[in-house]
Amino acid sequence: MKKLLSLLSCSFLASAALAQTAAPVPPATPQYRPAYHFTPAAHWMNDPNGMVYYQGTYHLFFQYYPGAMVWGPMHWGHATSPDMLTWKEQPIALYPDSLGYIFSGSAVIDKNNTAGFGKDAMVAMFTYHEPKGEKAGRDNYQTQGLAYSLDAGKTWQKYAQNPVLKNPGIKDFRDPKVSWNDATQKWVLTLATLDRITFFSSPNLKDWTKESEFGQKLGAHGGVWECPDLFPLTLKGKQYWVLIVNLNPGGPNGGSATQYFVGQFDGKTFTPFNDKTKWADYGPDEYAGVTFANTGSRRIFLGWMSNWEYANQVPTSPWRSAMTIPRELGLRQEGAEIYLTSQPAAELTSIAKAPTTLQNVAVKNTVDLTTRLKSTSAKHKLTLKTAQLGSFELLLGNAAGEELVVGYDQAKKQYFIDRSKAGQKDFSPKFTGRATAPRLSAAAGTELTLFFDAASVELFADQGLTTMTEIFFPNKPLTTIKLRSASGVTFQEISDAPLAPKAAATVVGQR
Numbered sequence: 001m002k003k004l005l006s007l008l009s010c011s012f013l014a015s016a017a018l019a020q021t022a023a024p025v026p027p028a029t030p031q032y033r034p035a036y037h038f039t040p041a042a043h044w045m046n047d048p049n050g051m052v053y054y055q056g057t058y059h060l061f062f063q064y065y066p067g068a069m070v071w072g073p074m075h076w077g078h079a080t081s082p083d084m085l086t087w088k089e090q091p092i093a094l095y096p097d098s099l100g101y102i103f104s105g106s107a108v109i110d111k112n113n114t115a116g117f118g119k120d121a122m123v124a125m126f127t128y129h130e131p132k133g134e135k136a137g138r139d140n141y142q143t144q145g146l147a148y149s150l151d152a153g154k155t156w157q158k159y160a161q162n163p164v165l166k167n168p169g170i171k172d173f174r175d176p177k178v179s180w181n182d183a184t185q186k187w188v189l190t191l192a193t194l195d196r197i198t199f200f201s202s203p204n205l206k207d208w209t210k211e212s213e214f215g216q217k218l219g220a221h222g223g224v225w226e227c228p229d230l231f232p233l234t235l236k237g238k239q240y241w242v243l244i245v246n247l248n249p250g251g252p253n254g255g256s257a258t259q260y261f262v263g264q265f266d267g268k269t270f271t272p273f274n275d276k277t278k279w280a281d282y283g284p285d286e287y288a289g290v291t292f293a294n295t296g297s298r299r300i301f302l303g304w305m306s307n308w309e310y311a312n313q314v315p316t317s318p319w320r321s322a323m324t325i326p327r328e329l330g331l332r333q334e335g336a337e338i339y340l341t342s343q344p345a346a347e348l349t350s351i352a353k354a355p356t357t358l359q360n361v362a363v364k365n366t367v368d369l370t371t372r373l374k375s376t377s378a379k380h381k382l383t384l385k386t387a388q389l390g391s392f393e394l395l396l397g398n399a400a401g402e403e404l405v406v407g408y409d410q411a412k413k414q415y416f417i418d419r420s421k422a423g424q425k426d427f428s429p430k431f432t433g434r435a436t437a438p439r440l441s442a443a444a445g446t447e448l449t450l451f452f453d454a455a456s457v458e459l460f461a462d463q464g465l466t467t468m469t470e471i472f473f474p475n476k477p478l479t480t481i482k483l484r485s486a487s488g489v490t491f492q493e494i495s496d497a498p499l500a501p502k503a504a505a506t507v508v509g510q511r
Contacts, residue, residue: 025069026317032455032473034322035379036351036501037305038079038087042318044069046311047175047227047288048302049076050093050107050124053295058084059153060302060323061093061124063104069320070312074101076126078153083347084300084326086501093124093156094147099163100130103142104175104227108205109294110148114187115205117148123205124148124156125189127174128163140167142174144191146205165208170194175227177290178205184267190230190243195221197228197245199268211268215245220259220277222250229290230265231299235331235338241265242329242340243272244280246288248308252279253435255309256287262331262338273338280340282437283417283468284309285456286324299329300345305456305469310428315473316455324469325451325458332465334440341464344451348499352381355497363392363485370480373496378477379453383495387445390489396422396452396478404478406450406459410487413439415448415461415468423474440465451499452478 033039043066050061057080064077076094079087094102105126113119124147133141143163147156167173172194181188181201189200189208196216200208215225227246232239243261251257258280263272280289281303289303306314306321314320326345331338356373369375384394393407404422408415419425420433441462449460454477459468481496 026315029315029317031477032316033319034453034456036085036348036499037322037325037453037456038081039319039322040064040077040079041089042069043067043320044071045077045304045319045321046071046306047104047304048290048323049104049126051290051292051302052107052109052122053292054109054122054152057082057152058292059107059122060087061107062323064092066092069318073131074103074129076102076124080153083350084302084345085347085351090154093153094126094158097158099143099145100128100141103127103129104288105144106177106290107293108178108180108187110205114203115146115148118150122149122153125164125176125178125205127176129174139169139171140173142170142172143167144176144189159206161206164206165189165200172224172226177227177229179230179293181267186267188230188267190228192225192228192245195225197225197243197270199270201268212270214243214270214272215261218272218275219245219261220247220250220257223248227288227290230270231291232265233299233329233331233340235333240331240338241270242331243270244290248287251284251307252282252437253284254430254432255284255307257281257284258286258289258303260340262340276337278339280342281467281469282415282435283459283470284432284435285471286467286469289324291329301327301329301342303469305471309430313427313431314471315424315427322456327467330464332463334442334465339440339465342460342467343464344449344458344460348381348451351499351501352497353500355381355495358494359492361483361491361494362488363483363491364488365486366482366484368480368482369494370482373481373494375479375481375496377498378474378479379499381497381499382450382452382481383493384448384491385445385493386489386491388490389444389446390485391487392483392485392489394450395480395482395484397480397482398474398476398478400474400476402474402476402478404457404472404474406457408439409436412436415439415459415466417457417459417468417470419470419472422472422478425473435468435470437461437466437468453499
Protein backbone atom coordinates (compact mmCIF):
# COMPACT_ATOMS: atom_id res chain seq x y z
CA MET A 1 0.00 0.00 0.00
CA LYS A 2 2.85 2.39 0.79
CA LYS A 3 4.32 1.71 -2.63
CA LEU A 4 0.94 2.40 -4.24
CA LEU A 5 0.50 5.69 -2.39
CA SER A 6 4.00 6.68 -3.37
CA LEU A 7 3.25 5.99 -7.03
CA LEU A 8 0.03 7.99 -6.85
CA SER A 9 1.85 10.88 -5.24
CA CYS A 10 4.50 10.81 -7.95
CA SER A 11 1.79 10.78 -10.60
CA PHE A 12 0.12 13.83 -9.08
CA LEU A 13 3.44 15.68 -8.95
CA ALA A 14 4.33 14.74 -12.51
CA SER A 15 0.93 15.89 -13.78
CA ALA A 16 1.24 19.15 -11.88
CA ALA A 17 4.71 19.81 -13.26
CA LEU A 18 3.57 19.08 -16.81
CA ALA A 19 0.56 21.35 -16.38
CA GLN A 20 2.82 24.23 -15.33
CA THR A 21 4.89 23.87 -18.49
CA ALA A 22 1.94 23.31 -20.82
CA ALA A 23 0.80 25.91 -23.33
CA PRO A 24 -1.51 28.64 -21.99
CA VAL A 25 -5.18 27.68 -21.98
CA PRO A 26 -7.09 29.52 -24.73
CA PRO A 27 -10.23 31.49 -23.89
CA ALA A 28 -13.14 29.27 -22.85
CA THR A 29 -15.59 28.14 -25.53
CA PRO A 30 -18.83 27.28 -23.69
CA GLN A 31 -20.70 27.59 -26.99
CA TYR A 32 -19.13 24.29 -28.08
CA ARG A 33 -19.84 22.38 -24.87
CA PRO A 34 -22.27 19.55 -25.74
CA ALA A 35 -25.59 19.25 -23.95
CA TYR A 36 -25.94 15.46 -24.08
CA HIS A 37 -22.54 14.10 -25.14
CA PHE A 38 -19.91 13.40 -22.50
CA THR A 39 -16.96 15.78 -22.25
CA PRO A 40 -14.49 16.11 -19.37
CA ALA A 41 -14.73 19.37 -17.45
CA ALA A 42 -11.20 20.22 -18.59
CA HIS A 43 -8.10 18.87 -20.32
CA TRP A 44 -7.50 16.17 -22.91
CA MET A 45 -9.65 13.08 -23.58
CA ASN A 46 -9.53 10.39 -26.26
CA ASP A 47 -10.57 6.68 -26.40
CA PRO A 48 -13.48 5.36 -24.32
CA ASN A 49 -12.18 2.63 -21.99
CA GLY A 50 -13.54 0.07 -19.54
CA MET A 51 -17.19 0.70 -20.35
CA VAL A 52 -19.30 -1.44 -18.03
CA TYR A 53 -22.81 -1.43 -16.56
CA TYR A 54 -23.17 -2.34 -12.90
CA GLN A 55 -25.97 -1.96 -10.33
CA GLY A 56 -27.93 0.56 -12.38
CA THR A 57 -24.94 2.70 -13.32
CA TYR A 58 -23.03 3.02 -16.58
CA HIS A 59 -19.30 3.46 -16.05
CA LEU A 60 -17.25 5.21 -18.70
CA PHE A 61 -13.49 5.26 -18.29
CA PHE A 62 -11.47 7.15 -20.85
CA GLN A 63 -8.00 8.08 -21.99
CA TYR A 64 -7.26 11.27 -20.10
CA TYR A 65 -4.38 13.68 -19.59
CA PRO A 66 -5.00 16.02 -16.65
CA GLY A 67 -1.91 18.12 -17.40
CA ALA A 68 -2.96 19.88 -20.61
CA MET A 69 -5.48 20.16 -23.43
CA VAL A 70 -3.33 18.02 -25.73
CA TRP A 71 -2.34 14.36 -25.55
CA GLY A 72 0.13 13.49 -22.79
CA PRO A 73 0.91 10.73 -20.26
CA MET A 74 -2.28 8.73 -20.23
CA HIS A 75 -4.51 8.13 -17.20
CA TRP A 76 -7.95 6.54 -16.96
CA GLY A 77 -10.52 9.23 -16.34
CA HIS A 78 -13.89 8.09 -15.01
CA ALA A 79 -17.51 9.20 -15.36
CA THR A 80 -20.80 7.61 -14.32
CA SER A 81 -24.35 7.91 -15.58
CA PRO A 82 -27.79 6.37 -15.02
CA ASP A 83 -28.69 6.79 -18.71
CA MET A 84 -25.49 7.43 -20.75
CA LEU A 85 -26.64 11.02 -21.32
CA THR A 86 -26.28 12.79 -17.98
CA TRP A 87 -22.74 12.13 -16.79
CA LYS A 88 -20.98 12.85 -13.51
CA GLU A 89 -17.23 13.07 -13.74
CA GLN A 90 -15.53 11.06 -11.00
CA PRO A 91 -11.99 11.11 -9.59
CA ILE A 92 -9.30 9.70 -11.88
CA ALA A 93 -9.37 5.90 -11.66
CA LEU A 94 -5.89 4.83 -12.81
CA TYR A 95 -2.61 6.75 -12.80
CA PRO A 96 0.66 5.97 -14.61
CA ASP A 97 3.24 4.09 -12.55
CA SER A 98 6.69 2.57 -12.95
CA LEU A 99 5.39 0.14 -15.61
CA GLY A 100 4.17 2.96 -17.83
CA TYR A 101 1.27 5.09 -18.93
CA ILE A 102 -2.25 3.63 -18.73
CA PHE A 103 -3.42 3.07 -22.31
CA SER A 104 -6.76 1.72 -23.53
CA GLY A 105 -8.52 -1.39 -22.24
CA SER A 106 -11.78 -2.79 -20.91
CA ALA A 107 -13.59 -3.72 -17.70
CA VAL A 108 -15.77 -6.65 -16.67
CA ILE A 109 -17.75 -7.77 -13.63
CA ASP A 110 -16.16 -10.97 -12.31
CA LYS A 111 -19.37 -12.37 -10.82
CA ASN A 112 -17.85 -15.81 -10.18
CA ASN A 113 -14.64 -14.47 -8.63
CA THR A 114 -12.49 -16.28 -11.19
CA ALA A 115 -9.58 -13.88 -10.54
CA GLY A 116 -9.76 -14.20 -6.76
CA PHE A 117 -10.13 -10.45 -6.19
CA GLY A 118 -13.65 -10.85 -4.80
CA LYS A 119 -17.15 -11.78 -5.97
CA ASP A 120 -18.54 -9.17 -8.37
CA ALA A 121 -15.21 -7.37 -8.50
CA MET A 122 -14.99 -4.79 -11.27
CA VAL A 123 -11.81 -5.81 -13.07
CA ALA A 124 -10.03 -3.62 -15.60
CA MET A 125 -7.49 -4.87 -18.09
CA PHE A 126 -5.40 -2.18 -19.77
CA THR A 127 -2.23 -1.62 -21.73
CA TYR A 128 0.89 -0.41 -19.96
CA HIS A 129 2.87 1.84 -22.31
CA GLU A 130 6.43 2.26 -21.08
CA PRO A 131 7.79 5.52 -22.59
CA LYS A 132 11.48 4.86 -21.87
CA GLY A 133 11.32 1.61 -23.81
CA GLU A 134 9.62 3.33 -26.70
CA LYS A 135 12.22 6.10 -26.74
CA ALA A 136 15.03 3.51 -26.65
CA GLY A 137 13.61 1.85 -29.77
CA ARG A 138 12.59 -1.43 -28.14
CA ASP A 139 9.65 -3.38 -29.53
CA ASN A 140 8.29 -4.76 -26.25
CA TYR A 141 7.34 -1.59 -24.38
CA GLN A 142 3.60 -2.37 -24.29
CA THR A 143 2.25 -5.00 -21.86
CA GLN A 144 -1.13 -5.79 -20.29
CA GLY A 145 -2.01 -5.13 -16.67
CA LEU A 146 -4.94 -5.61 -14.29
CA ALA A 147 -6.61 -3.43 -11.68
CA TYR A 148 -9.71 -4.16 -9.62
CA SER A 149 -12.36 -2.36 -7.61
CA LEU A 150 -14.42 -3.84 -4.78
CA ASP A 151 -16.61 -0.76 -4.28
CA ALA A 152 -18.34 -0.42 -7.65
CA GLY A 153 -15.55 1.54 -9.31
CA LYS A 154 -14.97 4.18 -6.64
CA THR A 155 -11.44 3.11 -5.75
CA TRP A 156 -8.94 0.90 -7.57
CA GLN A 157 -6.09 -1.40 -6.68
CA LYS A 158 -3.56 -2.52 -9.28
CA TYR A 159 -2.68 -6.21 -9.33
CA ALA A 160 0.63 -6.73 -7.53
CA GLN A 161 2.00 -9.12 -10.18
CA ASN A 162 1.45 -6.90 -13.24
CA PRO A 163 1.97 -7.28 -16.11
CA VAL A 164 -0.18 -10.36 -16.64
CA LEU A 165 0.63 -10.54 -20.35
CA LYS A 166 4.14 -9.67 -21.47
CA ASN A 167 5.05 -8.49 -24.93
CA PRO A 168 6.60 -11.10 -27.27
CA GLY A 169 8.24 -8.39 -29.38
CA ILE A 170 5.38 -6.60 -31.16
CA LYS A 171 5.61 -2.81 -31.33
CA ASP A 172 1.86 -2.26 -31.08
CA PHE A 173 0.53 -4.76 -28.53
CA ARG A 174 -2.46 -3.13 -26.92
CA ASP A 175 -6.08 -2.26 -26.20
CA PRO A 176 -7.31 -5.47 -24.50
CA LYS A 177 -11.05 -6.17 -24.75
CA VAL A 178 -12.10 -8.94 -22.35
CA SER A 179 -15.35 -10.92 -22.39
CA TRP A 180 -16.65 -14.15 -20.87
CA ASN A 181 -17.27 -17.01 -23.31
CA ASP A 182 -20.06 -19.31 -22.14
CA ALA A 183 -19.19 -22.12 -24.53
CA THR A 184 -15.60 -22.52 -23.27
CA GLN A 185 -16.21 -21.22 -19.74
CA LYS A 186 -13.18 -18.99 -20.13
CA TRP A 187 -12.35 -15.33 -20.56
CA VAL A 188 -11.51 -14.31 -24.11
CA LEU A 189 -9.05 -11.51 -24.74
CA THR A 190 -9.22 -9.67 -28.06
CA LEU A 191 -5.95 -7.77 -28.50
CA ALA A 192 -4.72 -5.38 -31.20
CA THR A 193 -1.28 -6.53 -32.34
CA LEU A 194 0.10 -4.17 -34.99
CA ASP A 195 -1.60 -5.31 -38.22
CA ARG A 196 -3.83 -8.09 -36.87
CA ILE A 197 -5.93 -9.24 -33.93
CA THR A 198 -4.65 -11.89 -31.53
CA PHE A 199 -7.04 -13.91 -29.37
CA PHE A 200 -6.09 -15.28 -25.94
CA SER A 201 -8.05 -17.26 -23.35
CA SER A 202 -7.85 -17.49 -19.57
CA PRO A 203 -9.76 -19.17 -16.72
CA ASN A 204 -8.89 -16.39 -14.26
CA LEU A 205 -7.93 -13.13 -16.07
CA LYS A 206 -4.33 -13.62 -14.94
CA ASP A 207 -2.93 -16.57 -16.92
CA TRP A 208 -3.35 -16.20 -20.67
CA THR A 209 -2.95 -18.69 -23.52
CA LYS A 210 -2.64 -17.57 -27.13
CA GLU A 211 -5.37 -19.11 -29.28
CA SER A 212 -5.21 -17.61 -32.78
CA GLU A 213 -4.57 -14.60 -35.00
CA PHE A 214 -6.84 -12.85 -37.48
CA GLY A 215 -6.72 -10.25 -40.20
CA GLN A 216 -3.15 -9.71 -41.33
CA LYS A 217 -4.31 -9.59 -44.96
CA LEU A 218 -8.02 -8.84 -44.48
CA GLY A 219 -9.90 -5.57 -44.21
CA ALA A 220 -8.47 -2.06 -44.32
CA HIS A 221 -4.78 -1.65 -43.48
CA GLY A 222 -4.08 2.03 -44.09
CA GLY A 223 -2.79 2.32 -40.54
CA VAL A 224 -2.30 0.50 -37.25
CA TRP A 225 -5.13 -1.71 -35.95
CA GLU A 226 -6.38 -0.53 -32.56
CA CYS A 227 -9.19 -0.84 -30.01
CA PRO A 228 -10.88 -4.13 -31.00
CA ASP A 229 -14.11 -5.63 -29.70
CA LEU A 230 -15.74 -9.04 -30.15
CA PHE A 231 -19.36 -9.89 -29.38
CA PRO A 232 -22.34 -11.98 -30.57
CA LEU A 233 -25.51 -10.61 -32.15
CA THR A 234 -28.62 -12.47 -33.29
CA LEU A 235 -30.30 -12.12 -36.68
CA LYS A 236 -33.50 -14.06 -37.42
CA GLY A 237 -32.83 -16.45 -34.57
CA LYS A 238 -29.26 -17.24 -35.60
CA GLN A 239 -26.17 -16.11 -33.71
CA TYR A 240 -23.35 -14.33 -35.48
CA TRP A 241 -20.15 -12.78 -34.17
CA VAL A 242 -18.98 -9.24 -34.86
CA LEU A 243 -15.34 -8.20 -34.63
CA ILE A 244 -14.75 -4.46 -34.44
CA VAL A 245 -11.29 -3.16 -35.39
CA ASN A 246 -10.49 0.52 -35.18
CA LEU A 247 -7.95 1.82 -37.67
CA ASN A 248 -5.70 4.89 -37.76
CA PRO A 249 -5.17 6.22 -40.39
CA GLY A 250 -6.99 4.74 -43.36
CA GLY A 251 -10.64 5.63 -42.74
CA PRO A 252 -13.09 6.11 -45.64
CA ASN A 253 -12.97 9.90 -45.26
CA GLY A 254 -9.38 10.18 -44.03
CA GLY A 255 -7.69 9.50 -40.72
CA SER A 256 -9.34 7.48 -37.95
CA ALA A 257 -12.32 5.14 -38.38
CA THR A 258 -14.03 1.96 -37.15
CA GLN A 259 -14.24 -1.12 -39.38
CA TYR A 260 -15.92 -4.43 -38.59
CA PHE A 261 -16.18 -8.05 -39.71
CA VAL A 262 -19.13 -10.45 -39.40
CA GLY A 263 -18.48 -14.17 -39.00
CA GLN A 264 -18.29 -16.98 -36.47
CA PHE A 265 -16.19 -17.49 -33.35
CA ASP A 266 -15.70 -20.89 -31.70
CA GLY A 267 -14.00 -19.65 -28.55
CA LYS A 268 -10.60 -19.76 -30.18
CA THR A 269 -10.76 -18.67 -33.80
CA PHE A 270 -12.72 -15.95 -35.62
CA THR A 271 -13.78 -16.87 -39.17
CA PRO A 272 -15.24 -14.04 -41.30
CA PHE A 273 -17.88 -14.65 -43.95
CA ASN A 274 -15.89 -12.69 -46.53
CA ASP A 275 -13.01 -10.25 -46.89
CA LYS A 276 -15.02 -7.12 -47.68
CA THR A 277 -14.14 -3.95 -45.77
CA LYS A 278 -17.14 -2.58 -43.87
CA TRP A 279 -17.35 0.55 -41.72
CA ALA A 280 -19.39 1.05 -38.55
CA ASP A 281 -19.38 4.82 -39.16
CA TYR A 282 -18.37 6.61 -42.36
CA GLY A 283 -17.99 10.07 -40.87
CA PRO A 284 -14.54 11.43 -40.01
CA ASP A 285 -15.29 11.88 -36.32
CA GLU A 286 -16.07 8.52 -34.74
CA TYR A 287 -13.09 6.51 -33.53
CA ALA A 288 -12.03 3.91 -30.95
CA GLY A 289 -15.65 2.81 -30.68
CA VAL A 290 -16.34 -0.24 -28.50
CA THR A 291 -19.28 -1.61 -26.51
CA PHE A 292 -20.36 -1.72 -22.87
CA ALA A 293 -19.93 -4.92 -20.88
CA ASN A 294 -22.64 -6.47 -18.68
CA THR A 295 -25.64 -5.03 -20.54
CA GLY A 296 -27.43 -8.33 -21.12
CA SER A 297 -28.98 -8.73 -24.57
CA ARG A 298 -28.32 -5.09 -25.47
CA ARG A 299 -25.10 -4.24 -27.29
CA ILE A 300 -24.41 -0.54 -26.71
CA PHE A 301 -21.64 1.23 -28.59
CA LEU A 302 -19.83 4.48 -27.79
CA GLY A 303 -17.00 6.14 -29.69
CA TRP A 304 -14.58 9.05 -29.40
CA MET A 305 -15.97 11.96 -31.40
CA SER A 306 -12.80 13.22 -33.06
CA ASN A 307 -10.05 12.27 -35.49
CA TRP A 308 -6.30 11.95 -34.88
CA GLU A 309 -5.64 14.14 -37.94
CA TYR A 310 -6.68 17.27 -35.99
CA ALA A 311 -7.78 16.19 -32.50
CA ASN A 312 -5.04 18.18 -30.75
CA GLN A 313 -6.00 21.38 -32.59
CA VAL A 314 -9.81 21.60 -32.41
CA PRO A 315 -10.90 25.03 -31.05
CA THR A 316 -12.50 24.01 -27.75
CA SER A 317 -11.39 25.12 -24.29
CA PRO A 318 -10.69 24.21 -21.49
CA TRP A 319 -11.40 20.64 -22.73
CA ARG A 320 -10.78 18.75 -25.94
CA SER A 321 -13.15 16.22 -27.50
CA ALA A 322 -16.40 14.46 -26.65
CA MET A 323 -17.92 11.00 -26.92
CA THR A 324 -20.65 10.04 -29.40
CA ILE A 325 -24.19 9.37 -28.32
CA PRO A 326 -24.82 5.77 -27.18
CA ARG A 327 -25.84 3.52 -30.05
CA GLU A 328 -27.57 0.17 -29.99
CA LEU A 329 -26.07 -2.30 -32.43
CA GLY A 330 -27.86 -4.93 -34.50
CA LEU A 331 -27.55 -6.89 -37.72
CA ARG A 332 -29.44 -6.61 -41.00
CA GLN A 333 -29.23 -8.55 -44.24
CA GLU A 334 -29.21 -6.68 -47.56
CA GLY A 335 -28.93 -9.06 -50.50
CA ALA A 336 -26.19 -11.56 -49.71
CA GLU A 337 -24.46 -9.28 -47.18
CA ILE A 338 -24.96 -9.03 -43.43
CA TYR A 339 -24.32 -5.54 -42.09
CA LEU A 340 -23.92 -4.05 -38.64
CA THR A 341 -26.57 -1.43 -37.84
CA SER A 342 -26.30 1.46 -35.40
CA GLN A 343 -29.41 3.05 -33.93
CA PRO A 344 -29.60 5.85 -31.35
CA ALA A 345 -30.10 4.24 -27.93
CA ALA A 346 -33.66 4.32 -26.61
CA GLU A 347 -32.55 6.49 -23.68
CA LEU A 348 -32.32 9.46 -26.06
CA THR A 349 -36.11 9.69 -26.17
CA SER A 350 -36.02 10.91 -22.55
CA ILE A 351 -34.34 14.20 -23.49
CA ALA A 352 -36.51 14.99 -26.54
CA LYS A 353 -39.07 17.73 -26.06
CA ALA A 354 -42.38 17.89 -27.91
CA PRO A 355 -41.60 17.88 -31.65
CA THR A 356 -42.94 20.08 -34.40
CA THR A 357 -44.10 17.87 -37.26
CA LEU A 358 -44.83 18.79 -40.88
CA GLN A 359 -46.66 16.54 -43.34
CA ASN A 360 -46.14 16.13 -47.08
CA VAL A 361 -43.47 18.76 -47.70
CA ALA A 362 -42.73 19.01 -51.42
CA VAL A 363 -39.25 20.41 -52.09
CA LYS A 364 -38.37 21.96 -55.44
CA ASN A 365 -35.44 24.37 -55.49
CA THR A 366 -35.21 25.85 -51.94
CA VAL A 367 -37.78 25.75 -49.12
CA ASP A 368 -37.18 27.60 -45.83
CA LEU A 369 -38.64 25.64 -42.91
CA THR A 370 -37.21 27.69 -40.03
CA THR A 371 -40.44 29.34 -38.89
CA ARG A 372 -42.60 26.31 -39.67
CA LEU A 373 -40.39 24.05 -37.55
CA LYS A 374 -40.08 26.77 -34.89
CA SER A 375 -36.32 26.20 -34.97
CA THR A 376 -34.62 28.07 -32.14
CA SER A 377 -32.05 25.59 -30.81
CA ALA A 378 -28.85 24.17 -32.27
CA LYS A 379 -29.40 21.07 -30.09
CA HIS A 380 -32.17 19.07 -31.67
CA LYS A 381 -33.26 15.84 -33.36
CA LEU A 382 -34.42 16.17 -36.94
CA THR A 383 -36.16 13.30 -38.75
CA LEU A 384 -36.96 13.18 -42.46
CA LYS A 385 -39.17 10.47 -44.00
CA THR A 386 -39.72 9.97 -47.71
CA ALA A 387 -41.31 7.16 -49.73
CA GLN A 388 -39.09 7.93 -52.73
CA LEU A 389 -35.58 9.09 -51.96
CA GLY A 390 -34.01 11.54 -54.41
CA SER A 391 -31.20 14.05 -54.37
CA PHE A 392 -31.61 16.77 -51.75
CA GLU A 393 -29.69 19.06 -49.42
CA LEU A 394 -30.55 20.00 -45.86
CA LEU A 395 -28.97 23.34 -44.97
CA LEU A 396 -28.42 24.39 -41.35
CA GLY A 397 -27.31 28.01 -41.19
CA ASN A 398 -27.04 31.28 -39.29
CA ALA A 399 -27.16 35.03 -39.94
CA ALA A 400 -23.37 35.11 -40.40
CA GLY A 401 -23.72 33.03 -43.56
CA GLU A 402 -22.24 29.87 -42.06
CA GLU A 403 -23.82 26.67 -43.29
CA LEU A 404 -23.69 22.94 -42.64
CA VAL A 405 -25.03 20.85 -45.52
CA VAL A 406 -26.34 17.29 -45.12
CA GLY A 407 -27.90 15.38 -47.95
CA TYR A 408 -28.11 12.61 -50.51
CA ASP A 409 -26.66 12.37 -54.03
CA GLN A 410 -28.87 9.99 -56.01
CA ALA A 411 -26.50 9.65 -58.98
CA LYS A 412 -23.65 8.53 -56.72
CA LYS A 413 -25.92 6.74 -54.21
CA GLN A 414 -24.15 8.58 -51.40
CA TYR A 415 -25.14 10.39 -48.25
CA PHE A 416 -22.90 13.33 -47.43
CA ILE A 417 -22.08 15.96 -44.84
CA ASP A 418 -20.31 19.16 -45.89
CA ARG A 419 -18.82 21.39 -43.16
CA SER A 420 -16.66 23.52 -45.49
CA LYS A 421 -18.73 26.63 -44.69
CA ALA A 422 -19.87 25.66 -41.18
CA GLY A 423 -17.47 27.79 -39.12
CA GLN A 424 -13.89 27.56 -37.92
CA LYS A 425 -11.57 25.32 -39.94
CA ASP A 426 -8.21 27.11 -40.17
CA PHE A 427 -6.85 25.30 -37.10
CA SER A 428 -5.88 22.33 -39.33
CA PRO A 429 -5.50 21.79 -43.09
CA LYS A 430 -6.82 18.25 -42.56
CA PHE A 431 -10.15 19.48 -41.20
CA THR A 432 -11.63 19.04 -44.66
CA GLY A 433 -15.09 19.81 -45.96
CA ARG A 434 -17.21 17.10 -47.56
CA ALA A 435 -17.50 13.52 -46.26
CA THR A 436 -19.48 10.81 -48.06
CA ALA A 437 -21.01 7.43 -47.25
CA PRO A 438 -22.57 4.82 -49.53
CA ARG A 439 -26.25 4.02 -49.32
CA LEU A 440 -26.44 0.31 -48.50
CA SER A 441 -30.22 -0.05 -48.61
CA ALA A 442 -32.07 -0.89 -51.82
CA ALA A 443 -35.41 0.41 -50.52
CA ALA A 444 -37.20 3.14 -52.47
CA GLY A 445 -37.72 5.35 -49.45
CA THR A 446 -35.85 6.13 -46.28
CA GLU A 447 -35.96 7.56 -42.81
CA LEU A 448 -33.07 9.86 -42.00
CA THR A 449 -32.46 10.79 -38.35
CA LEU A 450 -30.02 13.52 -37.36
CA PHE A 451 -28.85 14.39 -33.85
CA PHE A 452 -27.41 17.89 -33.58
CA ASP A 453 -25.52 19.18 -30.56
CA ALA A 454 -23.50 22.35 -30.04
CA ALA A 455 -20.69 21.29 -32.37
CA SER A 456 -21.62 17.94 -33.87
CA VAL A 457 -24.05 16.03 -36.06
CA GLU A 458 -24.71 12.28 -36.10
CA LEU A 459 -26.58 10.84 -39.08
CA PHE A 460 -28.52 7.55 -39.02
CA ALA A 461 -29.91 6.51 -42.40
CA ASP A 462 -32.05 3.54 -43.43
CA GLN A 463 -32.63 2.38 -39.83
CA GLY A 464 -28.93 2.50 -39.04
CA LEU A 465 -27.42 0.82 -42.10
CA THR A 466 -25.40 3.97 -42.83
CA THR A 467 -24.05 6.11 -40.01
CA MET A 468 -21.95 9.27 -40.13
CA THR A 469 -20.48 11.43 -37.34
CA GLU A 470 -19.02 14.87 -37.88
CA ILE A 471 -17.89 17.79 -35.73
CA PHE A 472 -17.96 21.47 -36.75
CA PHE A 473 -17.40 24.81 -35.03
CA PRO A 474 -19.78 27.62 -36.07
CA ASN A 475 -19.19 31.12 -34.76
CA LYS A 476 -22.91 31.42 -34.07
CA PRO A 477 -25.44 28.61 -33.53
CA LEU A 478 -26.94 27.10 -36.69
CA THR A 479 -30.67 27.63 -36.14
CA THR A 480 -32.09 28.15 -39.64
CA ILE A 481 -33.32 25.10 -41.56
CA LYS A 482 -33.75 24.92 -45.33
CA LEU A 483 -34.26 22.10 -47.82
CA ARG A 484 -33.09 22.21 -51.41
CA SER A 485 -33.61 19.86 -54.35
CA ALA A 486 -33.11 20.61 -58.03
CA SER A 487 -34.85 17.44 -59.18
CA GLY A 488 -37.59 17.57 -56.55
CA VAL A 489 -38.38 15.32 -53.61
CA THR A 490 -41.37 14.99 -51.27
CA PHE A 491 -41.02 14.25 -47.58
CA GLN A 492 -44.10 12.60 -46.12
CA GLU A 493 -43.01 13.74 -42.67
CA ILE A 494 -40.44 16.12 -41.19
CA SER A 495 -40.13 16.22 -37.41
CA ASP A 496 -37.92 18.49 -35.30
CA ALA A 497 -37.56 18.09 -31.52
CA PRO A 498 -35.38 20.17 -29.18
CA LEU A 499 -33.03 18.09 -27.03
CA ALA A 500 -32.37 18.97 -23.41
CA PRO A 501 -31.09 16.56 -20.71
CA LYS A 502 -32.38 16.87 -17.18
CA ALA A 503 -28.93 17.81 -15.94
CA ALA A 504 -25.68 19.04 -17.45
CA ALA A 505 -23.77 16.42 -19.40
CA THR A 506 -20.60 17.26 -17.49
CA VAL A 507 -20.31 17.69 -13.74
CA VAL A 508 -16.93 18.60 -12.34
CA GLY A 509 -15.62 15.68 -10.34
CA GLN A 510 -13.18 15.70 -7.46
CA ARG A 511 -9.54 15.91 -8.41
